[in-house]
Amino acid sequence: MTIRKEQEYLLQQANLRLLNKGAIDRREFLTRTVAAGLGLAGVAAVARGGGIGTAYAQDRPLTPTFYQWIEDLHPGIPTVNGQFPGINYQIAPVEGFGIERFVAEAKDKKSTWDVYVGQTPFVEMSAMAAAGVIEPWDDYIPKDVRDDIIASIGEENLIDGKMYGWPFLLDVIGTGWHSGIIAEAGLPDEAPANWDVYLERAKAVMDSGAAPFGATFDSHGWRSLVPFTHSMSPDVYKNHLFDFTSDAAIEALMLMKKIMAYANPDILLEGATDGGVNGTPDEVAFAAQRVGYYNKYFNAPLRMAQNWDDPNQLHLGPLPKFANGAGSTVFWTTGSALFKYGQNKEKAAEYIKALTYDRQIWKDSIVGTPSGHPGQLPPYKSIYAEWDANPPDWMPPFVSLVRAQLDNAKAIENDIFGLQQFVIGKPIWETYLKGEESDPKVAMQKVMEAVQAEINRGK
Amino acid sequence: MSMAQAVAAHGYGRATSIRQGLAPWVFLLPTLIFFIGYQIYPIVRVIWISFTNYEFLSNEPADWVGFANYIEAINDPLMWQSLWRAALFTIMFLPGTIIFPLLLAVLIDRVTQPRIATVYRVILLIPAVIPSTLVFVLWKWMYNYQVGPINHFLVDVLGLFTVYDAPQWLGGTSLTLPAIAIMEVWWGLGYHTIFFLAGLAAIPKDLPEAARIDGANEWQMFWHVILPRLAPIMMILVVLRFGTAMAVIDEYLIFGGFNRETPTYTWTIFMYDQAFKLGLWRQGFAAAIGMVGAVAMVFVMIFLLRIFRSRD
Numbered sequence: 001m002t003i004r005k006e007q008e009y010l011l012q013q014a015n016l017r018l019l020n021k022g023a024i025d026r027r028e029f030l031t032r033t034v035a036a037g038l039g040l041a042g043v044a045a046v047a048r049g050g051g052i053g054t055a056y057a058q059d060r061p062l063t064p065t066f067y068q069w070i071e072d073l074h075p076g077i078p079t080v081n082g083q084f085p086g087i088n089y090q091i092a093p094v095e096g097f098g099i100e101r102f103v104a105e106a107k108d109k110k111s112t113w114d115v116y117v118g119q120t121p122f123v124e125m126s127a128m129a130a131a132g133v134i135e136p137w138d139d140y141i142p143k144d145v146r147d148d149i150i151a152s153i154g155e156e157n158l159i160d161g162k163m164y165g166w167p168f169l170l171d172v173i174g175t176g177w178h179s180g181i182i183a184e185a186g187l188p189d190e191a192p193a194n195w196d197v198y199l200e201r202a203k204a205v206m207d208s209g210a211a212p213f214g215a216t217f218d219s220h221g222w223r224s225l226v227p228f229t230h231s232m233s234p235d236v237y238k239n240h241l242f243d244f245t246s247d248a249a250i251e252a253l254m255l256m257k258k259i260m261a262y263a264n265p266d267i268l269l270e271g272a273t274d275g276g277v278n279g280t281p282d283e284v285a286f287a288a289q290r291v292g293y294y295n296k297y298f299n300a301p302l303r304m305a306q307n308w309d310d311p312n313q314l315h316l317g318p319l320p321k322f323a324n325g326a327g328s329t330v331f332w333t334t335g336s337a338l339f340k341y342g343q344n345k346e347k348a349a350e351y352i353k354a355l356t357y358d359r360q361i362w363k364d365s366i367v368g369t370p371s372g373h374p375g376q377l378p379p380y381k382s383i384y385a386e387w388d389a390n391p392p393d394w395m396p397p398f399v400s401l402v403r404a405q406l407d408n409a410k411a412i413e414n415d416i417f418g419l420q421q422f423v424i425g426k427p428i429w430e431t432y433l434k435g436e437e438s439d440p441k442v443a444m445q446k447v448m449e450a451v452q453a454e455i456n457r458g459k
Numbered sequence: 460m461s462m463a464q465a466v467a468a469h470g471y472g473r474a475t476s477i478r479q480g481l482a483p484w485v486f487l488l489p490t491l492i493f494f495i496g497y498q499i500y501p502i503v504r505v506i507w508i509s510f511t512n513y514e515f516l517s518n519e520p521a522d523w524v525g526f527a528n529y530i531e532a533i534n535d536p537l538m539w540q541s542l543w544r545a546a547l548f549t550i551m552f553l554p555g556t557i558i559f560p561l562l563l564a565v566l567i568d569r570v571t572q573p574r575i576a577t578v579y580r581v582i583l584l585i586p587a588v589i590p591s592t593l594v595f596v597l598w599k600w601m602y603n604y605q606v607g608p609i610n611h612f613l614v615d616v617l618g619l620f621t622v623y624d625a626p627q628w629l630g631g632t633s634l635t636l637p638a639i640a641i642m643e644v645w646w647g648l649g650y651h652t653i654f655f656l657a658g659l660a661a662i663p664k665d666l667p668e669a670a671r672i673d674g675a676n677e678w679q680m681f682w683h684v685i686l687p688r689l690a691p692i693m694m695i696l697v698v699l700r701f702g703t704a705m706a707v708i709d710e711y712l713i714f715g716g717f718n719r720e721t722p723t724y725t726w727t728i729f730m731y732d733q734a735f736k737l738g739l740w741r742q743g744f745a746a747a748i749g750m751v752g753a754v755a756m757v758f759v760m761i762f763l764l765r766i767f768r769s770r771d
Contacts, residue, residue, distance in 0.1 A: 100735060103515060130739065131516040212622045265623055266604035269630025276716020281630070284605050290622075416516075420737050427720030458512060458531070458741055 062344045062351055065092040067118025070169070070334070073299075073374040076361040080354050087351070092116055099124055099133065106133040106341055114342035115352060120334050121156050121165050122222070122411065122418035128337055129164050130416060135340040136162035140349035148380045153333055156411035166349075167333035168356050169365075169376035172402045172409055173227040173319060174329065176286070176294045176301030180313040184210035185292065191317020195231070195255055198293065198320045202262035205292035214262030215293040216282040219269075221422030222330065222412055223296055225429070228252035230328040231319050234410035241415055241451070244425060244444040251322060253440045257433050264291060268430055295319065297332075298402060302368070302375035311373075316398040318405050331409040333379055356380070367394050377402055421451045509746035514739035521743065528747030537719065537729055538748060542755060545725040548636045549704040555644035556651055556700050557693060563648070564655030565681065580656070583649030595713050598642045602628035629714045631721030639710050639723075651696060658692035659685070694767030698760055705756050726752040 062084055068091050071077055081087050090113060093101045105111050116134075119125055128134045138146075141163065146154070149167060157165035175198075179189050182201075185208040192198035202214030217224040221242075229236055232248035243249060260267060264285040272279030285291045287304040294301050298316055305314035321327040336352045338345060355361070362383065365376050377399060378384070384403050387395060412418055425447035432443040509528055513521035532538045563583065570576040586594070601607050610625045620626065628638045662685065670684045708727040715723025717732055726748060734745035 098735065100515075127516055127739075132518055264605065265625075266627050266630065269604070269627060269632070270714075270716035270718055270721065271630075272599050272713075275712055276630070276718070281604060284603065288606055290605060416738055423717050423736075424719070427718045430720070454737060457738070458744060 060343060061086040061088045062347045063088040063090060063113045063342075064115045064117060064348065064351060065090040065113040066116075067092055067094055067334075070118055073372040073376075074169075074361055074365060075369050075371045076358060076364050077355070079360060080351075080358050083354055084347075084351055092118055094118060099128060099131075102128065102133045102339070103131045106131060106339075109341050111339040111341040113339055114344045115339065115348040116337045117168065117352075117355070118334060119165055119337040120332055121414050122332060124419075125157070125165050125337070126159060126414050126416045126418060129159050132340060134164055134337040136164055137166050137336075137338055137349065138163050140338065140345050141166060142349070142353065145353055145380075148382050150379055150381055150406060152331070152406065152409065152411065153379045156331075156333060156414075157335065159414055165333070165335045165337060166352050166356070167335040167379035168352075169334045169374070170331060170379055170402070170406070171297035171299060171333070171376055172329060172331040172405050173223065173295065173297050174402065174405060175317045175319055176296070176298065176305075177292055177315055177317075178211070178286075178289060178305075178308075178313055179315045180310070181205060181211045181289070181292045182315075184208065187292075189315060191315075192293070192320045194325075195320045195322055199258055199262070202259065202293055206262055211290055211292050213264045213285060213291040215259050215295075216263045216267060216285050216291045217256070217259060217295045218280050218282050218300070219256075219267055219426070219430075220277055220280070221426055221429075222419065224256060225249065225252050225422070226412055227295070227319055227330040228255050230326070230330055230410055232322045232325040234326060234328040237413045239415075240413040241417060242412070242421055244429070244447040244451075245441070248325075250440050250444055253429055253432060253444065255322075257440075260433060268433065298398060299373075299375040302373045306368075306373055316401060318401060327408060329405055329409045330412060331406055332411055334376075335379075357383070359383075363392070363394060366396065366399055417451065417455060420454075424451050424454055505746045505749060508743050509750050511743045512741075513743040513746075515734070515742050516739040524743070528744045529751065531744060532747045532751050538726065538751060541724055541726040541729045542752060544636070544722050545705050545707070545727065545752075547722070548640060548707065548725070549701060551637055551640040552643050552704045553697065553700060555640065556647060556704075557696060559644060560648055560651035560696075561655050561689070561693075563652045564659055565685070567652070568656060568659045580649075580653070583652050586646050586648060587650040589646075591709070594642070594646055595710070598638075599629065599714070602638055604628070604630075631715050631718050631723060633722065635715060636722045639707075639714055643704075643710070647700075651700075654692050654696055655689060658689045662688050690767055694764065697763055697767060701760065701763060702756065705752070705759075 064087070066077070066089070071091065078089075081089050092113070094116075102111070102116065119128065119134075125134075146163070149157075153167045153170065154163070157163055157167055175191050177191075182189055182205070185201075185205045187201050187204055192201055198215065205211050205214040226242065229242075229246070229248045229252040232251050233246070236243045236246045236248050264281055266281040269281050270276030271281070271283075282291075282294065282296065283300060283304050286294045286301060287307040289308055294304075301314055301316065305311040308314070318327075319329040336348075338348060342348070356378065357380065362378050365374050367373075368375075375398070387399070415421075417424075428447045428450055429440075429443050431437040431446075432440045437443045508521075510523060510525060511521040512524045512527075567576060567579050567583075570579060589597075601609055604610060604625060604627050605622075607628070609628070610620070613619050614622060614625050626634055628634050666684055666688075667680055670680050675683065706727055707725070708731060711723035711725055711728050712731070715721050715728070717728065717736065718724060730745045730748040730752070733748065734740055734742045
């Protein structure tokens with residue numbers, strides 16, 4: 001290759017990268033190409049890579065797509081959309097967290113949408129990245145915004161150091177209780193400080209007859225086994241997979257069995273929607289005011305309490321600790337993914353910035369609206385600092401509580417089996433919970449083996 | 460006739476013959492395109508995928524792996540366990556799909572007042588026209604452990620159970636398959652009854668009359684006159700509903716989830732789990748699971764067709 005041709009090639013590739021990133025538009029690319037003396041050769045190169053089609057279609061409006069529940073719970077989204085004239089707002093075909101459509105389009109090197117709002121890192125981010133569906137936000141997110149994300153949340157959204165998720169809605173697992181039931185049982189209206197106190201109080205609720213059940217939790221591993229484990233120690237991951245045989249996990253499993261003695265008997269059954277993971281029996285029990293204490297991400301008790309005679313009787317607190325435990329918990333964010341073959345990437349970043357900083361969305365989420373009370377919180381340091389400096393009169397105490405928990409909480413690590421390891425393991429660790437296996441260590445060893453066997457399938 | 464005329468006539472004859480030969484194919488073309496594109500191609504495609512290591516999330520091209528996926532599926536205890544669970548549901552569901560509609564049809568067929576007969580038919584058909592989503596929501600509520608009317612009746616009205624030991628109908632207990640079977644029988648009751656009513660209408664009126672004159676009682680008439688003539692209807696229903704019962708997936712996804720120890724984790728869920736949930740979505744292996752299940756079903760269908768074959 002002559003020096004001249006080498007220079008042309010390098011310029012061509014540089015422009016092509018910018019075009020594919022959306023950093024320059026089609027017109028700019030052609031201008032630069034011609035200016036570099038490349039002419040049709042450059043255009044042909046782009047056409048080969050599929051870039052020219054993308055460039056031509058750059059004229060389409062910004063097209064975000066949302067998981068349905070986000071729109072249902074956050075009625076302020078249309079107001080943000082109003083700031084982006086011509087936006088083509090859509091609902092994503094992802095019922096049950098299915099990403100098939102996104103993957104199928106990426107295989108054809110195209111995407112109907114520019115950005116997906118509804119990605120939970122440990123659930124589907126690794127799969128989307130592995131399949132080449134999404135690309136990192138690093139080239140598009142403004143530096144000040146990147147720096148404003150709370151460190152642990154930023155960490156949660158990374159794969160190999162690249163930011164594949166832009167966090168939006170924060171959920172943290174803690175404790176909720178029905179203060180009416182607790183008062184009737186003669187118990188103090190405060191969060192139990194540790195699991196021993198928690199169990200004593202759950203028993204007291206039942207013994208007093210204030211409610212048929214003392215406590216409940218969601219039996220899906222990432223909502224109970226993992227946060228309970230983190231309350232002992234968050235250092236329980238090996239190669240990004242949960243170590244079921246760790247001492248902390250064994251303790252957590254034993255704790256689950258103890259809580260079950262005071263829980264609704266259907267606690268281990270699968271839920272009503274989304275392949276059994278949502279609409280779970282714990283939610284029904286808490287909504288029906290049949291249970292005193294409840295451990296789940298805060299938006300669950302907040303939503304269920306809407307069915308009570310007096311939703312104000314819901315009080316919230318941190319997850320109890322084990323004696324000598326780390327006192328950590330689990331958090332996750334639901335955020336945005338940038339489609340690799342989408343368009344309008346810079347515009348998408350502008351939109352997600354506007355969406356995630358919108359103060360009305362956060363007020364509605366925290367205070368509640370007629371359409372719901374998700375209680376989900378922002379991922380940015382600056383918003384909490386603003387609220388600390390000038391506390392709004394509508395601010396309930398649980399916000400500072402969640403924020404404080406976050407400093408100690410840890411996300412489930414990202415892996416293609418990040419979620420599925422708990423789905424595979426659930427029936428096996430439940431043999432201990434049901435009394436079919438007497439040794440929790442044996443049950444958890446079998447879980448490890450089953451997860452490993454599934455990972456090794458076909459290899 | 461000159462040579463040239465003979466050649467021209469021969470050419471004309473050949474062209475006409477070709478045209479006539481092609482004409483049926485032109486008319487058959489839409490059906491052929493539909494049949495090959497809509498029926499044959501997907502099956503061939505799935506068979507082909509089942510012989511590869513195709514992973515939906517992987518960007519690597521699929522390689523031919525021969526019978527490896529089939530060997531893995533056949534050696535996996537979950538394959539047979541999940542197939543057995545589907546068979547168990549079919550065993551629970553199929554008799555209800557035949558017996559109740561048959562009895563109802565015989566009863567309704569005897570209603571002589573046309574208006575009342577129509578009212579019965581309409582009432583019976585109501586569940587069949589309810590959208591599936593509504594049916595699932597309704598029965599999920601009915602079976603709910605804590606707030607469902609069935610447990611409310613058993614606990615609060617009859618006092619047979621307490622809130623601590625009431626039946627757990629859905630979500631993966633041993634009651635889940637019978638509970639789903641009851642829902643399915645209710646859902647299809649009117650639809651299946653109409654099948655039998657059509658069969659009863661086709662029986663010549665003089666047959667039962669002749670049997671009655673010969674001294675046959677009601678039971679003998681049902682057993683020896685009516686039932687044999689409904690056999691073709693039964694065969695259609697049994698074969699059709701066997702296929703749908705073995706391949707149920709929506710109900711299991713909604714009422715059971717992905718817990719491998721639950722009775723609703725059948726071969727269809729196993730296949731779905733592998734194809735759309737686990738790891739890099741091993742669709743080659745999932746296709747092999749599907750083919751093993753399909754072959755097992757075909758064998759049973761042949762057996763059923765032999766049982767219900769016409770003996771006239």
